[in-house]
Amino acid sequence: MNALDIRSLKKTYTNGTKALKGVNLQVAQGDFFGLLGPNGAGKSTIIGIISSLIRKTSGSVKIFNTDIDKNFALAKSFIGITPQELNFNQFETVEDIVLNQAGFYGMRKKLARERLDELLEKLRLEDRRKEVSRNLSGGMKRRLMIARALVHKPKLLLLDEPTAGVDIEIRHSIWSFLKELNSLGTTIILTTHNLEEVEILCRNIGIINSGHLIEDTSLRTLLSQLDSESYILDLEDEVTDAQIADFPELKAIDKHQIEININKKEKSLNSLFVKLSDKGIGIRSMRNKNNRLEKLFLDLISTS
Amino acid sequence: MKELYRSWLISFYTIFSKELKRFLRIWLQTLFPPAITMALYFVIFGGVIGSRVGTMEGHDYVSYIAPGIIMMSIITNSYNNVVSSFFGAKFQRHIEEMLVSPTPNGVILAGYVCGGICRGALVGIIVTAVAGCFTDIYIQHVGIAITVVILTAALFAICGFINAIFAKKFDDISVIPTFILAPLTYLGGIFYSVNLLPPFWKDLSHVNPILYMVNALRYSFIGVSDVNIYFSIGMMIVSIVVLFFICLICMHRSVGLRG
Numbered sequence: 001m002n003a004l005d006i007r008s009l010k011k012t013y014t015n016g017t018k019a020l021k022g023v024n025l026q027v028a029q030g031d032f033f034g035l036l037g038p039n040g041a042g043k044s045t046i047i048g049i050i051s052s053l054i055r056k057t058s059g060s061v062k063i064f065n066t067d068i069d070k071n072f073a074l075a076k077s078f079i080g081i082t083p084q085e086l087n088f089n090q091f092e093t094v095e096d097i098v099l100n101q102a103g104f105y106g107m108r109k110k111l112a113r114e115r116l117d118e119l120l121e122k123l124r125l126e127d128r129r130k131e132v133s134r135n136l137s138g139g140m141k142r143r144l145m146i147a148r149a150l151v152h153k154p155k156l157l158l159l160d161e162p163t164a165g166v167d168i169e170i171r172h173s174i175w176s177f178l179k180e181l182n183s184l185g186t187t188i189i190l191t192t193h194n195l196e197e198v199e200i201l202c203r204n205i206g207i208i209n210s211g212h213l214i215e216d217t218s219l220r221t222l223l224s225q226l227d228s229e230s231y232i233l234d235l236e237d238e239v240t241d242a243q244i245a246d247f248p249e250l251k252a253i254d255k256h257q258i259e260i261n262i263n264k265k266e267k268s269l270n271s272l273f274v275k276l277s278d279k280g281i282g283i284r285s286m287r288n289k290n291n292r293l294e295k296l297f298l299d300l301i302s303t304s
Numbered sequence: 305m306k307e308l309y310r311s312w313l314i315s316f317y318t319i320f321s322k323e324l325k326r327f328l329r330i331w332l333q334t335l336f337p338p339a340i341t342m343a344l345y346f347v348i349f350g351g352v353i354g355s356r357v358g359t360m361e362g363h364d365y366v367s368y369i370a371p372g373i374i375m376m377s378i379i380t381n382s383y384n385n386v387v388s389s390f391f392g393a394k395f396q397r398h399i400e401e402m403l404v405s406p407t408p409n410g411v412i413l414a415g416y417v418c419g420g421i422c423r424g425a426l427v428g429i430i431v432t433a434v435a436g437c438f439t440d441i442y443i444q445h446v447g448i449a450i451t452v453v454i455l456t457a458a459l460f461a462i463c464g465f466i467n468a469i470f471a472k473k474f475d476d477i478s479v480i481p482t483f484i485l486a487p488l489t490y491l492g493g494i495f496y497s498v499n500l501l502p503p504f505w506k507d508l509s510h511v512n513p514i515l516y517m518v519n520a521l522r523y524s525f526i527g528v529s530d531v532n533i534y535f536s537i538g539m540m541i542v543s544i545v546v547l548f549f550i551c552l553i554c555m556h557r558s559v560g561l562r563g
Contacts, residue, residue, distance in 0.1 A: 013563065051404045054563040073406035081404055087397035091329075096322075097401075103318025104405035106311025148401070 001065060003029045003156045003187035004050065009059035011045050011211075019045040021211035022059070027189060027204070029064070029155075032182045034202035034219075035191045038301055041208045043191045044084060047158050051081045063156060077105065080154030082145040084161045084191075090134035094125055097133060098148050105152035112151065119147040122177055124170075138165040143174065150181075157181070159190045163197060175200060195293040209301050226296055228263045230289035236282035243279050247272075259289060315407040316415050323419025327385055334385070334423060335430060338377045342431045345373050346438040349495060361497055361528045370435040371522040372494030375456065377431045379489060379514065380481070382424030382457035386416050386464035387477045394468065394560070403562065409555035413465060413548065420461025421454060428453050441525070448533065449524035455540040456517045462547045469551070469560045488514045498530045513539065 004027040011020040019042045027033045037043045048054030050061060052072060061068045063075040088097045095116055102112030120126045123143040128136060133144060146162060159178075163171045178201060182188050190202060198205065198219070205222055207215035215222065238255040249267070251259045262269060273283065327334040350366030360368040393399040402412055435441055443449050463480075471477045492514030498506050509515055516536035523529035555561065 048563065052562070053400055053403060055558055073408065076404060076406045079404065083400065085397065087400045089393075089396060089398045096325075100318055100322055101401055101405070104315050104402055104407050106314045106406070108314065 001029050002026045002062070003031065003064060004189065005060075005062040005065075006046070007060045009046070009049065009061065010057045011042075011049065011054065012057045019211055020049075020056075020059075023208070023211070023213050025206055025213055025216065027187060029187055030182070030185060031187055031204055032178075032202050033187075033189045034198040034205045035189055035208065036193075036195075036198065036205060036297060037191075037208035042211045043208055044160060046208070047081070047083075047160050047189075047191060051079055051158060052076060077152070078155045079158060080149035080152065080156070081158040082142075082149045082160060082162050084164070086141055086145070088133055088141075088144065088148065091132060093130050093132055094120070094136070094144055094147075095129040097144060098151050101148045102151045107152055115151050115153070116147075119150055123147050124173065139167055139170045142166050143170070146174070146177075155185075155187060157186050157188045159188060159192075161192055162190070163192070163194065171197075195297060199293055207297065207300055215300055222296060223292055226292055227265060228261060229292060230259060230261045231269075231286050232289050233258050233260060233286045234284045236284050237280075239281055243281060246279075247275070311406075312408060312411050315405070316411045316418075319402070319407075319412060319415025320418050323385070323389060323416060324422060326389060327419070327423050334381070335427060338381060338427045339430050339434050342373050342377055343434050343437075346370075346435060350438045361526075363526050363528065364439070366435075366439040367441075367526060368497075368522070368528075369495055370432075370439060370441065371525040372492070372518045374428050374431045374435065375514075375518045375521045376489050376494055378424040378428040378453060378457050379460050379485065379517070381427040382420040383460040383464040383467075383481060383485060385423040386420040386461045387468045387471070387481075389419065390416055390465055390468035391471050391474075391477050394471075395474075399561065409552055413462075413551050413555065416465055417458055417461040417548075420464060421457040424457030424461065425453055428457075443525055444527045445524040448537075449521060451537060452517065452520040452524060452533075452540075455537065455544065456521075459517075459540055459544050459547070462544060462551060465551055466547065466554070469554050471560070488512050492518045493530060494518055513543070516540070 004025065006023055006025040009020050009023040009025075010018075012018050023042070023046065025046070035043050035046065045054055049056045050063065050068075052068070063078050066075040066078070068075045092100070098116050098119065099109075099112050102115065107115070116129075117126075120129055123146060125140060125143055125147065128140060133141065136144065142162060142165065146159075149157060162178075163174055166174065175197070178188060182201075188201075190198065192198060202219055204218050205215065206213055232253070235256050235258065239252060239258060241252060244250045244252060244258060247260075249260050249262055249272070251261075253259055260272065262272065276283065346366060349369055354365035354369070357365040359365070390399070393402075432441060467477055467480050491509065492512050493509065498509040498515065501509060510531070516531050516539055519529040519531045520533045520536040523533045
């Protein structure tokens with residue numbers, strides 16, 4: 001069963017802006033799906049339509065086979081959402097915000113309290129439960145929105161930039177939490193500009209640009225389209241220009257670092273490393289120069 | 305089906321208790337000012353001017369105006385509670401918490417309106433207690449008083465909700481209370497009997513819906529009214545039903561709520 005089934009979805013705003021021009025998108029149950037696109041591409045409009053905050057102009061949206069035009073209340077009960085912008089009452093406490101959300105979904109108080117305790121512990125907000133939300137740090141506010149979205153145990157979680165403004169440690173803990181959530185069966189749709197996040201979390205990816213879905217595939221398939229990749233090598237000893245003169249794919253950054261740009265179809269990293277070793281160049285470590293998805297993403301956007 | 309109704313009841317209770325907590329938390333802004341303002345009315349119109357006015361419709365002036373002043377505070381507070389709270393939720397965008405949930409529009413509306421009724425009624429009780437410091441308060445028809453207070457607060461809470469739906473900026477939520485509600489209230493027979501007015505102004509006053517509410521409450525207190533109080537109650541019930549459905553239609557069409 002598809003968690004989300006969007007057919008010919010169009011949205012034209014009252015000012016005439018055509019945000020979506022006939023999008024078709026299916027997300028399988030249990031998937032961790034990344035919805036990518038530049039600013040203004042239509043990602044938030046799709047999220048808004050699914051969550052009922054934006055009215056569609058035409059097309060159909062089904063959530064776990066429930067058409068939002070026929071039974072939106074049931075469809076809504078499947079969804080949890082953390083929007084891009086903070087949208088909780090700045091004067092309420094953390095626990096009131098989460099408990100109120102449980103109340104809107106008709107959860108009994110006892111059950112809601114149990115769920116609140118569980119979520120605050122997992123999202124490391126236990127000691128802040130009585131804190132007024134406006135006093136929280138940026139990262140805590142993001143985690144509060146995730147807790148609020150999950151209080152009613154949604155089957156489909158929509159995350160719009162969930163780790164924006166979050167420090168590295170917390171970001172990693174959120175990623176672990178989301179992976180665990182997904183492994184337990186929650187379908188997750190993630191929109192983000194952080195492509196590292198997408199590469200770590202998502203199995204499948206959709207790229208939207210100017211209201212059209214221009215790519216809908218698995219992360220593995222998408223990455224296999226990558227012909228060349230750039231790496232930075234940290235060297236064991238200083239290198240001279242003469243030592244790397246025979247390697248057109250190499251460029252010295254400084255005496256201890258070189259950059260390689262390798263076409264994966266023509267040459268393997270292994271053969272290159274052997275040749276470098278023969279020249280007496282030892283490699284201490286290596287890393288990607290850019291995120292791999294970034295290049296693909298930019299190529300796709302520019303050609304669409 | 306029973307499960308569905310239970311779920312709606314929980315949603316209603318959540319919105320209602322959220323509203324109660326909100327105005328009780330900021331009591332210095334919501335409950336205390338009406339007590340001070342209305343005490344000043346009683347001092348000026350009751351003590352200072354009222355003693356020179358003498359009696360009106362057989363009652364001393366301060367007793368005559370007390371129900372009108374109580375009604376004025378109920379109208380203002382029930383309206384303001386809903387308009388500021390619902391528009392605030394729109395402005396801060398936490399209205400989205402409710403909109404993304406399966407809570408039906410009618411439950412959202414009922415939760416806010418009941419919050420407005422509670423604030424209106426509570427302020428009404430406070431102002432009645434204040435009035436008790438200036439004159440002997442005796443309610444002749446308690447049932448009618450309770451009915452009129454609840455209906456008036458409900459009616460103006462719904463009006464506040466409609467205002468909040470259409471409001472796009474904070475100015476929009478002060479225009480109606482300042483330029484429509486306040487004049488209608490002051491000209492609604494709070495401080496005088498419309499029978500004292502020349503025929504033209506007397507007839508014109510009968511177009512003012514607040515006249516009927518003020519007189520219905522006055523009747524419940526001192527047994528005097530310029531209008532038929534059963535007509536007043538009927539008019540309020542019809543208005544509440546009509547405006548409630550207008551609200552629901554606006555919400556169903558997502559007016560001012562969704563993009």
